[in-house]
Amino acid sequence: MTEPVRLEGLAALSAMAELRSGFVRAVQKIHAQHGALVSLSYPRHGRADGGRVILVADSGIAHAVLMDPARFRTSGVYPRLGPAGCPHRRLREGIILANGQAHAAQRRQVMSSLVPALIEAMRPRIAEICREETDAWPSGDVVDLTPLVKRLLRRISLELLFNETDLELGHEVGSALERHAALAFSLPAVLLPFDLPGFQYGHLMRQAERVEAVLLRWIRERRKHPSQDDLLSRLLGDAPGGAIDEADIASQLWTVYGASFHTMSAALGWLVLLLAQHPDEAQRVLESFAERTDRDGRPPRAAHEAILEALRLVSPVPFQIRQAVGEVTLPDTPIQLQDHDVVVLSALVINRGPTFGPDPMAFRPGRWRELDAAAHAELLVFSGGPRACPGRAFTFAVLGAALEAVWRTWRVRLAPGAQLEYRTSITVSARRLPVTLSPQDGAFASVRAKGPALHIAEALRG
Ligand code: HEM
Numbered sequence: 382m383t384e385p386v387r388l389e390g391l392a393a394l395s396a397m398a399e400l401r402s403g404f405v406r407a408v409q410k411i412h413a414q415h416g417a418l419v420s421l422s423y424p425r426h427g428r429a430d431g432g433r434v435i436l437v438a439d440s441g442i443a444h445a446v447l448m449d450p451a452r453f454r455t456s457g458v459y460p461r462l463g464p465a466g467c468p469h470r471r472l473r474e475g476i477i478l479a480n481g482q483a484h485a486a487q488r489r490q491v492m493s494s495l496v497p498a499l500i501e502a503m504r505p506r507i508a509e510i511c512r513e514e515t516d517a518w519p520s521g522d523v524v525d526l527t528p529l530v531k532r533l534l535r536r537i538s539l540e541l542l543f544n545e546t547d548l549e550l551g552h553e554v555g556s557a558l559e560r561h562a563a564l565a566f567s568l569p570a571v572l573l574p575f576d577l578p579g580f581q582y583g584h585l586m587r588q589a590e591r592v593e594a595v596l597l598r599w600i601r602e603r604r605k606h607p608s609q610d611d612l613l614s615r616l617l618g619d620a621p622g623g624a625i626d627e628a629d630i631a632s633q634l635w636t637v638y639g640a641s642f643h644t645m646s647a648a649l650g651w652l653v654l655l656l657a658q659h660p661d662e663a664q665r666v667l668e669s670f671a672e673r674t675d676r677d678g679r680p681p682r683a684a685h686e687a688i689l690e691a692l693r694l695v696s697p698v699p700f701q702i703r704q705a706v707g708e709v710t711l712p713d714t715p716i717q718l719q720d721h722d723v724v725v726l727s728a729l730v731i732n733r734g735p736t737f738g739p740d741p742m743a744f745r746p747g748r749w750r751e752l753d754a755a756a757h758a759e760l761l762v763f764s765g766g767p768r769a770c771p772g773r774a775f776t777f778a779v780l781g782a783a784l785e786a787v788w789r790t791w792r793v794r795l796a797p798g799a800q801l802e803y804r805t806s807i808t809v810s811a812r813r814l815p816v817t818l819s820p821q822d823g824a825f826a827s828v829r830a831k832g833p834a835l836h837i838a839e840a841l842r843g
Pocket of ligand 1: 455476477488491542636637638640641642644645648696697698701702762763764765767768769770771772773775776
């Protein structure tokens with residue numbers, strides 16, 4: 382049984398304030414100070430016993446919570462704001478908030494586009510898109526890799542998952558959606574929910590209207606030109622002009638399209654940066670591509686391990702949040718939760734635990750040769766249980782092909798004096814990736830970096 386550290390009164394309020402002003406960094410700090418299980422009790426309007434947030438960085442407890450969605454339900458990808466029925470609230474209603482049979486049905490729809498045989502068949506086209514896009518990247522001057530990476534991964538998602546050929550429309554949806562997701566996590570919008578000129582909350586509500594409108598446009602265009610066997614046609618029930626509510630489909634699309642490219646762009650950005658800052662590992666990956674003998678399109682072992690290690694060290698989805706349903710005991714702890722108490726599963730901290738070796742903060746892909754099955758099971762990159770990410774295999778296929786295309790073509794070097802910043806919305810991602818791209822010659826060298834991103838991964842320093 383794991384005993385929690387209980388923070389109450391001022392200590393809990395100050396921890397909550399830290400969480401609100403920078404969630405990822407604060408979670409790391411609180412666990413470092415107080416251990417793997419921390420209970421924060423704070424006064425809450427309408428509840429005599431107050432409210433509670435439990436921070437969990439214990440893998441056993443986290444997995445037990447994830448396996449029990451009936452007692453620990455999801456609470457949506459972003460905080461609930463705005464009047465009932467507004468577009469911002471409507472867009473939250475996708476698969477993440479669904480429960481029971483509705484969730485199972487939506488999950489089947491998504492999974493049917495991501496079965497292993499389909500992913501295998503997609504590999505050649507994924508590789509082709511990766512080559513086309515990365516061949517067009519500019520060499521020479523300092524360039525921000527972030528928009529280029531996003532463009533690549535949006536296109537893969539659009540073409541392969543949604544069978545969308547109107548890339549202009551797809552990119553328009555993608556950027557509107559990203560702006561909305563960023564605003565949904567903006568602290569001023571949450572703390573000052575007033576629709577007054579200049580207030581972030583107003584920007585958020587308007588952006589939600591824009592996103593919903595562009596998603597509806599996408600749905601209507603597709604109904605005019607129906608396709609088959611892709612995620613969008615499945616969401617439309619394979620019935621052009623059918624009776625399914627378009628606002629419901631818009632919220633499903635918001636979640637599924639967003640979930641596919643936000644996460645993979647964040648992951649590819651960190652992967653490229655970590656390799657650029659670790660010349661020996663960069664060299665190993667390059668050699669592994671040069672030496673590959675199999676032609677099945679899978680990344681060679683060194684590349685696969687680099688991908689896994691980057692996902693472990695800077696997990697793109699750094700935490701999962703659950704809410705207690707009624708009075709429940711937090712598994713393997715003496716903590717009695719009340720209805721609506723919040724459980725934060727600190728995936729980023731769990732993925733840097735002692736299971737992963739004596740140097741968990743280092744970027745060392747070779748560790749995956751030493752680690753046993755227990756470490757693979759403990760890794761919390763794609764969540765777990767009945768709501769685990771259905772996009773795992775697709776992600777590995779895409780990141781493998783993207784890394785190969787980038788590494789065979791370009792030697793990536795961080796720009797001198799680069800300031801590395803990060804953004805937390807649904808994912809944790811690099812705000813900018815200022816690099817120079819030169820034709821690949823294997824002359825890898827790290828560059829001393831600075832900036833807030835080093836607080837979440839010192840291994841980026843170089
Ligand atoms: C680096 C890549 C990715 C990472 C790190 C990632 C991570 C995650 C995580 C942690 C969850 C569960 C959240 C929770 O338990 O609350 C999740 C759910 C989900 N992911 Fe991914 N994901 C990735 C790529 C993808 C891709 C490519 C798709 C493609 C469609 C996708 C679709 C989804 C969907 C639909 C869900 C909701 C599943 C459900 O509620 O049943 N993800 N993802």
